[in-house]
Amino acid sequence: MLQGTERTCISCRLKTSKDNLLRLVVVDDRLTFDSVKKLQGRGYYICPNISCINKCFDVTNKREMKQLINLKKIIKTKIEITTGQLRELHGLLIAEVTD
Numbered sequence: 338m339l340q341g342t343e344r345t346c347i348s349c350r351l352k353t354s355k356d357n358l359l360r361l362v363v364v365d366d367r368l369t370f371d372s373v374k375k376l377q378g379r380g381y382y383i384c385p386n387i388s389c390i391n392k393c394f395d396v397t398n399k400r401e402m403k404q405l406i407n408l409k410k411i412i413k414t415k416i417e418i419t420t421g422q423l424r425e426l427h428g429l430l431i432a433e434v435t436d
């Protein structure tokens with residue numbers, strides 16, 4: 338039995354304890370990285386590895402718009418997000434797993 342509450346990675350759909358995942362949260366229609374896993378709002382989870390992060394948030398070259406559209410399909414909550422914010426979020430998540 339896994340300890341704690343199970344959550345699904347938004348990227349690979351793996352189900353695991355939320356302790357093993359990074360948390361994102363929607364606050365005031367903005368998707369942000371919840372580094373303390375305590376922010377109020379609808380939460381989403383992603384594996385702490387580069388492939389899962391890149392699959393959802395990779396913003397290199399001309400993929401930005403495609404990634405935004407994909408992300409809005411995954412995140413069921415209404416969000417306002419620009420390509421600039423997507424880029425920033427990608428940077429924060431990658432920094433978290435490469436530190």
Ligand SMILES: [Zn+2]
Nearest residue numbers: 346349384389
């Ligand atoms: Zn994953």
